Structures are given as structure tokens and as C-alpha cells.
Amino acid sequence: xxxxxxxxxxxxxxxxxxxxxxxxxxxxxxxxxxxxxxxxxxxxxxxxxxxxxxxxxxxxxxxxxxxxxxxxxxxxxxxxxxxxxxxxxxxxxxxxxxxxxxxxxxxxxxxxxxxxxxxxxxxxxxxxxxxxxxxxxxxxxxxxxxxxxxxxxxxxxxxxxxxxxxxxxxxxxxxxxxxxxxxxxxxxxxxxxxxxxxxxxxxxxxxxxxxxxxxxxxxxxxxxxxxxxxxxxxxxxxx
Amino acid sequence: xxxxxxxxxxxxxxxxxxxxxxxxxxxxxxxxxxxxxxxxxxxxxxxxxxxxxxxxxxxxxxxxxxxxxxxxxxxxxxxxxxxxxxxxxxxxxxxxxxxxxxxxxxxxxxxxxxxxxxxxxxxxxxxxxxxxxxxxxxxxxxxxxxxxxxxxxxxxxxxxxxxxxxxxxxxxxxxxxxxxxxxxxxxxxxxxxxxxxxxxxxxxxxxxxxxxxxxxxxxxxxxxxxxxxxxxxxxxxxx
Numbered sequence: 001x002x003x004x005x006x007x008x009x010x011x012x013x014x015x016x017x018x019x020x021x022x023x024x025x026x027x028x029x030x031x032x033x034x035x036x037x038x039x040x041x042x043x044x045x046x047x048x049x050x051x052x053x054x055x056x057x058x059x060x061x062x063x064x065x066x067x068x069x070x071x072x073x074x075x076x077x078x079x080x081x082x083x084x085x086x087x088x089x090x091x092x093x094x095x096x097x098x099x100x101x102x103x104x105x106x107x108x109x110x111x112x113x114x115x116x117x118x119x120x121x122x123x124x125x126x127x128x129x130x131x132x133x134x135x136x137x138x139x140x141x142x143x144x145x146x147x148x149x150x151x152x153x154x155x156x157x158x159x160x161x162x163x164x165x166x167x168x169x170x171x172x173x174x175x176x177x178x179x180x181x182x183x184x185x186x187x188x189x190x191x192x193x194x195x196x197x198x199x200x201x202x203x204x205x206x207x208x209x210x211x212x213x214x215x216x217x218x219x220x221x222x223x224x225x226x227x228x229x230x231x232x233x234x235x236x237x238x239x
Numbered sequence: 240x241x242x243x244x245x246x247x248x249x250x251x252x253x254x255x256x257x258x259x260x261x262x263x264x265x266x267x268x269x270x271x272x273x274x275x276x277x278x279x280x281x282x283x284x285x286x287x288x289x290x291x292x293x294x295x296x297x298x299x300x301x302x303x304x305x306x307x308x309x310x311x312x313x314x315x316x317x318x319x320x321x322x323x324x325x326x327x328x329x330x331x332x333x334x335x336x337x338x339x340x341x342x343x344x345x346x347x348x349x350x351x352x353x354x355x356x357x358x359x360x361x362x363x364x365x366x367x368x369x370x371x372x373x374x375x376x377x378x379x380x381x382x383x384x385x386x387x388x389x390x391x392x393x394x395x396x397x398x399x400x401x402x403x404x405x406x407x408x409x410x411x412x413x414x415x416x417x418x419x420x421x422x423x424x425x426x427x428x429x430x431x432x433x434x435x436x437x438x439x440x441x442x443x444x445x446x447x448x449x450x451x452x453x454x455x456x457x458x459x460x461x462x463x464x465x466x467x468x469x470x471x472x473x474x475x476x477x478x
Contacts, residue, residue, distance in 0.1 A: 162437075168421055175418050182407055182414070186437055193464065198401075198424055198431035225432065228471050232464075 002026055003055045005048075008062070009069065010103045012096060017065040019100060020048050022055040023109045032238035033110035035101045036063045037119025037126040039206075040079040042072040046206065047120070057231060059238070062104035064119075066096050066126060076214070083122050090150035094133040097126050101137060114138060114238050116160075118230065120205060121145060121172075124164070129153075131160040131190065139237035141165065141230055144202050147173045147181040158190035163233045165226040167200030171215035195229055197222040241265055242294045244287075247301070248308065249342045251335060256304040258339060259287050261294040262348045271477035272349035274340045275302045276358025276365040278445075279318040281311040285445065286359070296470060298477070301343035303358075305335050305365060315453070322361050329389035333372040336365050340376060353377060353477050355399075357469065360384060360411075360442060363403070368392075370399040370429065378402065378476035380469055383441050386412045386420040397429035402472045404465040406439030410454035434468055436461040 005022045020043070023031065034054050038047045047063040054061035066086065073079035086093040097117070105112035116139040119127040124145015131140045132153040139161040147164075162185055166173060178194065185192040203209035203216035205223045210216075244261045259282070262270065273293050277286045286302040293300035305325065312318035325332040336356070344351035355378040358366040363384015370379045371392040378400040386403075401424055405412060417433065424431040442448035442455035444462045449455075 168425075168433075175421070179414050179418075182435070182437065186407075190437060191460065192437035194407075194433075194435045194437075196421070196433045196435070198421065198429060198433075221430065225471075225475075229468075232467050232471075236464075 003052055005052065008103060008107070010099065012099055016069045017067075017096075017100070018069040019043070019065050019103065020051055020063040021060065021104070021107060021109070022048075022051040022063075023060040024055050024058065027058060030109060030111035031058060031060045032114040032116070032234075033104050033107075033112070034059045034061045034234065034238075035097075035104050035115070035117040035127075036061055037097060037117065037123030038064065038066065039121040039123055040073060040083045042067045042082065044072065047123070057234075059234065060104075060107070060109045062100070062107075064097065064100035064126075066093070066100070090129060091152055093126060094129050094150070097130045098133060098135055101130065101135065116140065116234060116237055118143065119145065121203060128162070128164075131158045131162055132156065132188070134159060136160075139163065139233060141233060143205050143226055144170055145173070147177040149180070149184050153188075156188065158185065158188040160190070161233070161237050162190050162192040163229065164192070164194040165229055166194055166196045167202060167204045167219070167222060168196045168198050169200060169215075170202040172202050195226070197225065242291055244291065247342060247346070249338065251338055255308045256335075256339070257308040258282070258304050258342065259290055259302040260299065260343070260346060260348070261287075261290040261302075262299040263294050263297065266297065269348060269350035270297060270299045271353040271355070271473075272343050272346075272351070273298045273300045273473065273477075274336075274343050274354070274356040274366075275300055276336060276356060276362030277303065277305065278360040278362055279312060279322045281306045281321065283311065286362070296473075298473065299343075299346065299348045301339070301346075303336065303339035303365075305332070305339070329368060330391055332365060333368050333389070336369045337372060337374055340369065340374065355379065355473060355476055357382065358384065359444060367401070367403075370397045370401055371395065371427070373398060375399075378472060380404065380472060382444050382465055383409055384412070386416040388419070388423050392427075395427065397424065397427040399429070400472070400476050401429050401431040402468065403431070403433040404468055405433055405435045406441060406443045406458070406461060407435045407437050408439060408454075409441040411441050434465070436464065
């Protein structure tokens with residue numbers, strides 16, 4: 001097995017974005033594709049590492065870029081500033097994630113009929129919005145994602161299967177938000193699941209997360225359980 | 240591999256109960272044990288079949304009896320009549336399930352230090368009550384179980400890891416019940432998870448369930464997903 005990577009630049013509204021493709025070059029023929037949407041800090045080693053891990057599992061993975069080439073946030077204030085324009089314009093967010101998934105699907109290594117997406121935190125919201133936009137992806141997986149509805153997709157049927165991996169004590173996605181999401185996904189006809197982990201905060205997959213006062217803390221148990229759930233789900237939807 | 244079974248009679252308050260033990264006699268030495276708690280209809284081929292399936296996965300399983308030897312319900316009214324005394328006396332319910340798990344643990348085939356329990360519908364409530372009673376089992380798994388708190392276990396720490404596999408549209412366990420359960424399990428210090436399946440009713444694991452008006456309907460997807468979650472969980476807690 002030999003994992004390969006290459007960066008891929010793509011354009012939107014005059015801006016350049018840069019994702020990272022990862023695949024196993026010993027695989028024969030096109031393989032199912034999995035897009036990875038980043039946190040509010042922008043595409044980083046974390047998401048690139050997840051893409052490589054997916055490639056080790058036999059998928060072709062693409063770490064998306066929602067901010068623009070080289071744009072990264074440091075600290076909560078800067079990160080909040082990066083996501084604010086996309087939270088304020090969910091149609092733009094939806095366009096960008098659909099574009100990124102489309103770029104992945106065009107790659108020779110990818111079986112374009114067999115594509116899913118996953119994301120972390122802001123990236124969880126991003127892939128939920130991909131599903132909400134009616135995209136014909138097989139499935140989306142949100143890890144400690146934000147749940148709030150975009151407001152521009154009511155009446156659109158969700159074709160993708162949806163899996164939300166959720167820390168129940170995440171202050172950014174409260175129990176009330178969870179109930180609202182369940183109602184929204186049901187109304188949109190989605191095949192959905194939420195795995196709620198007790199005593200678990202935001203950012204539970206990130207070994208660097210260590211700010212319980214802010215609501216973010218790594219959990220080895222939730223990290224392991226959510227990873228198992230991810231690969232079970234991908235096996236189901238990308239078979 | 241050769242799956243063996245034997246019935247085991249046990250006594251409580253002058254009544255005889257009869258469970259079914261299932262194991263693989265090609266396994267060497269004591270194996271982890273998994274008790275299976277029945278629905279409101281009493282111990283049936285369904286639970287015995289689950290015990291045999293667990294034995295095929297390398298566990299020693301024991302289909303419990305909460306009603307008494309040969310006592311079975313047919314139809315909703317009769318079944319309701321069977322569970323009513325136990326719902327009205329949760330201490331009795333807790334005694335009976337602890338007794339049954341103890342009987343399993345005493346069997347030569349079982350590693351008594353490595354025991355879990357699972358159950359369906361009323362049996363889901365039963366294994367939640369086992370955990371609530373502070374039993375030193377490694378984990379409990381509720382399939383479309385009832386959630387309502389017993390009222391006699393406040394202040395008792397839950398030692399068992401808890402996994403609830405839940406149809407989100409189950410009218411017997413509403414979203415409000417789910418929030419209350421989450422609060423209760425958190426307060427009791429439990430390591431807990433709930434997997435909620437959208438568009439899924441009560442009794443989703445039972446291929447015979449076909450009464451959506453009553454809120455009970457088989458779901459092949461939720462059955463498969465919950466089975467995967469069960470075996471992942473058992474692998475985690477009984478390792």
C-alpha cells in the first residue's frame with residue numbers, strides 16, 4: 001500500500017481554493033470518494049490526516065477548502081471571523097461545499113457515482129448543508145457539528161443519508177438544537193441517525209482540544225466510538 | 240463450532256423462573272456473558288434466538304425470565320398485564336434482573352468478571368434498571384427500550400456503560416423522555432450513549448412488528464445498524 005497525495009486548486013467567484021486529495025495507488029480503478037470539511041480554523045494537518053486515514057481504508061479522500069488558498073485562523077476571534085461570512089450566507093456555503101465535492105468527483109481516481117462527505121465542527125455544519133441542499137451524495141457524517149438550519153432549504157428533499165456524531169454536552173449544539181435538527185431532517189425525508197455521547201463536549205475528536213470552559217474537550221472514548229461509527233456508515237453507504 | 244443450549248431454572252419468592260443458556264462448546268475456558276432481557280411478551284424464540292446469535296459471536300448468553308416459568312403473553316392487553324406489576328414495583332424488577340444475571344454468572348461457562356446485559360422494549364427498561372441499581376456489569380444495551388426512571392435509584396452511581404438504541408419516533412419513548420433519560424444518566428455518572436434512528440418506530444428489531452398505528456414497525460436498516468452497534472459495544476466493554 002502506498003498512499004499518495006496531491007493538492008488541487010479550484011476557483012469560485014475569482015478566488016482560489018486548495019484541497020488535498022489522498023488515495024492508495026495500489027487500488028485498481030476508481031474508488032468511492034469521501035470529502036472532508038474543515039473546522040473553523042481552515043484546512044489543516046488535522047483534516048489532511050483524516051483524508052490520509054480514509055485513503056488507508058481504501059477510499060479516495062479530499063480535504064476541502066472553504067476559506068481560500070492558505071487562509072487559516074488562529075484563536076477563537078480570528079476563526080469566528082472566518083466562518084461568519086459563510087454562516088451569514090448559507091447559499092454561498094452550500095455553493096462552496098458542492099463545488100469542492102464536484103472537484104473531487106471529477107478526479108480520475110474517484111468513482112463519481114459513489115461519494116460521501118464528512119466534517120468537523122463548522123465542517124459538520126458544512127456537510128449537513130451539503131445534504132440540505134439536496135446534493136446527490138450517498139451520505140454525510142457530522143462530527144461535533146453545528147446544527148442550526150440554513151433557512152434556505154425548506155421543502156428540499158435530503159437525498160444523502162445523514163449521521164451526526166454528537167457530544168451531548170456540546171454548548172454549541174444544545175439538546176433543543178438536537179430536537180430541532182431531528183424535526184428538520186425528518187421533515188426533509190432524510191434517512192438520519194444521531195449518536196449522542198454522554199458527558200462529552202465539543203471537539204471530542206481533536207486531541208488538542210483542552211478548553212472545557214469554552215466547551216471543547218478531547219474524549220478518547222467518543223473519538224474511538226465515532227470513528228467506528230464513521231467506517232460502519234461508509235461501508236453501508238458506499239458499498 | 241457447536242452451539243449448545245440448556246434451560247436453567249431459578250427461584251424467587253417461591254416462584255420458579257426458567258432461562259436459556261447458549262454457548263459454543265468449542266470455546267476454551269470461561270467466556271464473557273451477556274444476559275438477554277425479553278419484551279413484554281415474555282421469553283420467546285426471539286430472545287432465545289438472540290442468545291444463540293451471541294453464542295455464535297463467542298459469548299455465553301442467557302435469555303432471562305422475568306415473568307416465571309412458561310408465563311407468556313399474547314396480545315397487548317395480556318402483555319400489559321404481565322409487565323404492570325413489575326412497572327409498579329421497580330425494586331422487584333431490579334431484584335429479578337439482578338438475580339437472573341447472577342444465575343448466568345454462576346455458570347461454569349461464564350467469566351463472572353466480564354458480564355453485560357441487553358434487552359428489547361420492556362427488556363430495555365429492565366437492563367437500564369439493572370444499571371440504575373448499581374450492578375457491576377460492564378455494560379447494558381437497550382433496544383427500543385422504555386426510558387422512564389424508576390424513582391428508587393436516585394443517588395446510586397451507574398457503573399455499567401450504557402448504550403440505548405432508539406427509534407426517534409417511538410411513541411413509548413418520546414423526545415422529552417430522551418432528554419430526561421440523558422439528564423438522569425449524566426447525573427448518575429454513567430458513561431452513556433444514545434443512538435437515535437430517524438423515521439423509526441418502536442420494536443424496530445422485530446421482523447414481526449407491523450402495527451404502525453400502535454407505533455411498532457420493523458426497520459431493516461435500524462435492525463442492522465443497531466446490531467452493528469451492539470457488537471462494537473460488546474467488543475469494547477467485554478474485552
